[in-house]
Amino acid sequence: MNRSKIKERLVILVLFLLTTGNAQEKMYIIHTIAFYNLENLFDTINDPHKLDELSPIMKMKSNKSYAFEKKIRNMARVIADIGKDIAHNAPAIIGVSEIENIAVLEALVNTPELLGKGYGIVHFDSPDARGIDVALLYQKEIFTPTHISKHELFLFDDTRRKRIHTRDQLLVSGKLNDERIHIVVNHWPSRRGGEAQSRPKREAAARLNKQIIDSLQHINPYAKICIMGDLNDNPINSSLKSVLKAKRDKNSLALKAIYNPFEKLYKRGLGTTAYQDTWSLFDQILITKPLLEKDRKSFRFYRAGIFNKNYLITQAVRYKGYPFRSFSDASFTGGYSDHFPVYIQVIKEAPSALLVVTSESN
Numbered sequence: 001m002n003r004s005k006i007k008e009r010l011v012i013l014v015l016f017l018l019t020t021g022n023a024q025e026k027m028y029i030i031h032t033i034a035f036y037n038l039e040n041l042f043d044t045i046n047d048p049h050k051l052d053e054l055s056p057i058m059k060m061k062s063n064k065s066y067a068f069e070k071k072i073r074n075m076a077r078v079i080a081d082i083g084k085d086i087a088h089n090a091p092a093i094i095g096v097s098e099i100e101n102i103a104v105l106e107a108l109v110n111t112p113e114l115l116g117k118g119y120g121i122v123h124f125d126s127p128d129a130r131g132i133d134v135a136l137l138y139q140k141e142i143f144t145p146t147h148i149s150k151h152e153l154f155l156f157d158d159t160r161r162k163r164i165h166t167r168d169q170l171l172v173s174g175k176l177n178d179e180r181i182h183i184v185v186n187h188w189p190s191r192r193g194g195e196a197q198s199r200p201k202r203e204a205a206a207r208l209n210k211q212i213i214d215s216l217q218h219i220n221p222y223a224k225i226c227i228m229g230d231l232n233d234n235p236i237n238s239s240l241k242s243v244l245k246a247k248r249d250k251n252s253l254a255l256k257a258i259y260n261p262f263e264k265l266y267k268r269g270l271g272t273t274a275y276q277d278t279w280s281l282f283d284q285i286l287i288t289k290p291l292l293e294k295d296r297k298s299f300r301f302y303r304a305g306i307f308n309k310n311y312l313i314t315q316a317v318r319y320k321g322y323p324f325r326s327f328s329d330a331s332f333t334g335g336y337s338d339h340f341p342v343y344i345q346v347i348k349e350a351p352s353a354l355l356v357v358t359s360e361s362n
Contacts, residue, residue, distance in 0.1 A: 027350040030302060031092040031142065031176065032083030035185070035228040035285055037273075037339035038075050039326050041108075042100040042131075044068050050131035052100060056327035067332035072104070074326070074336050076111035079137075082307045083343050090117050091343065092142040092176065095185035095228045097134045097167070101125070105135055122172050124150040127165040134185045134229065136172050145174040153208050155189065155201055164189075169205070171212055176346070179224070179299050182216055184209060186229025188239070202233050206243035213244075213288070217256050224299070227258070227286040230339065234281055235263035246286055250301075253289045260286045261304035261344065272306055272340040274322045281306075283342045291346065302347040308340045 042055040044064040052058060057067055080090045099105060102123045109119040122145060123135040138145065149171045155164040170185040186209065189201035209227060216223045233239045240246045246260040247253055248267075262284040271279025283306075291301045314324045314335070324335035 028296070028347045029177070029299075029350045030087045030345055030347045031299070032087045032089070032343050032345050033183070033226055033228075033285065034079075034082045034091040034094040034307070034341055034343035035096070035230075035283055036075075036079065036082070036094060036341035037097045037187070037230045037283060037337060038099055039337035039339065040098055041071065041075060041096075041104050043104055047101075047131060050100075051129050052131050054130055055100070056330065057332070059330045060332065061330075063332070070332070070334065071326055072107050073111055073113070074334075075108055076113035078307070078312065078336055078341060079108075080113040080117075081309065082341050083345060086303075086345060090114065090139070091137075093136065093138045093183060094341075095134065095136050095170075095183065097132070097185070097187035097230050099123075099133055099135055100131050101133070102135075105137070109137060120145070122148050122170065124168060124170065126150070126168040127152065128167050129165050132167060132187070134167055134170050134187050136170060136183060136185055138172075138174075143174055143176050145172050146180075147171075147173040151208060151212055153189075153205055155204060164201070166201075166205075169208055169212065173216075176299060181299070182223055182225045184212055184225065184227045184229075186227070186231060188229065188231045188233065190232050199238065202231065202237070202239040203243050205231075206239035210244060213258070217288070221255055222290045223288065224290045225288040226291075226344070228284070228342075230283050232282050235260050235266045235284060240284075240286075244286070250292050253292065255289055257289050258286050259289065259292060259301075260284060261301070262286075262342065265304070265306060270306055272323075272342060273338055274319075283339055285342055285344050287344065296347060296349050299346040299348045302345040304342070304344045306340050306342055312336050312340060 040055050042052055042057050046053055082091050105121050118140045119137045120140045126133045150168040152168050153166055166189050167187040173182045188205040191198050244258055246258045248263040250259045262281055266281040271281045272283040273280050312324055314320055314322045323338050323340055325338035326335050
């Protein structure tokens with residue numbers, strides 16, 4: 001890739017770092033890593049091998065094609081916007097959930113909003129009865145996958161010991177620019193039947209996550225790992241605190257520990273999805289300690305956030321303030337998703353030879 005192309009694709013910011021009364025100018029590369037539950041992104045074709053007829057778009061009596069096209073464009077608009085205010089680019093990497101198949105993802109990345117980003121797709125069909133999958137989208141000029149694998153979660157009914165089919169967990173390892181990073185994409189079992197009754201299923205999902213993380217850290221204790229997804233649990237629930245042992249304080253972590261930047265947001269009352277006037281922060285991105293080192297010669301954690309711009313929020317009296325979802329009462333609302341996206345941004349010092357394209361004060 002020539003130098004002008006590198007300048008075009010990498011996002012360089014000037015940050016003014018306050019020292020002892022003086023401002024020191026430095027250049028950084030910043031990339032956004034995000035996750036978004038796309039709320040039933042299903043096509044309009046009935047698959048006889050799945051229960052996709054239970055999806056909201058298949059229950060519509062008319063205008064299915066319009067709803068699908070509008071839904072796709074809505075999802076593309078959001079993805080194009082996440083992190084753009086700081087990184088001046090769409091996410092370099094974004095995990096997604098509640099998608100039916102690779103065809104809907106191909107339609108998504110080929111929208112006018114995303115086509116120029118050159119997104120690649122990593123997707124496997126999962127054994128979920130409705131055909132709900134997770135996947136990873138990545139800008140091919142920024143991230144290069146070097147290993148992909150799916151990890152099946154085996155759950156069984158307590159009484160009949162019958163297999164409960166749910167989403168696989170997706171592991172994608174690769175090079176972010178020239179640095180190795182690992183992404184684990186999740187959509188853990190729902191709270192159907194109640195939080196307490198369904199809790200063991202999410203704890204089992206967390207144990208599978210832990211096995212994946214342990215295997216990566218066994219090979220390299222300094223592995224940079226991002227664990228993302230709709231976990232159907234809040235940061236303080238047992239799946240995260242007892243099984244993954246995720247920490248709220250990033251300043252006292254052991255080498256192989258996991259940091260959850262979203263626990264502080266949850267403690268402030270923020271959430272990504274709402275039900276009966278209660279907010280939950282089910283969508284999260286956790287990271288391992290090597291992303292927290294103070295040295296910014298390689299990519300380090302910069303910030304975390306919930307992407308909840310005004311256009312993603314319901315304005316009508318009913319459910320005012322909730323995420324502006326796509327489907328309600330077996331009809332398409334024109335909205336986006338019943339979840340807000342979440343993101344982190346990673347940062348490293350830029351080579352001095354690259355030109356500065358924008359600036360801000362910190």
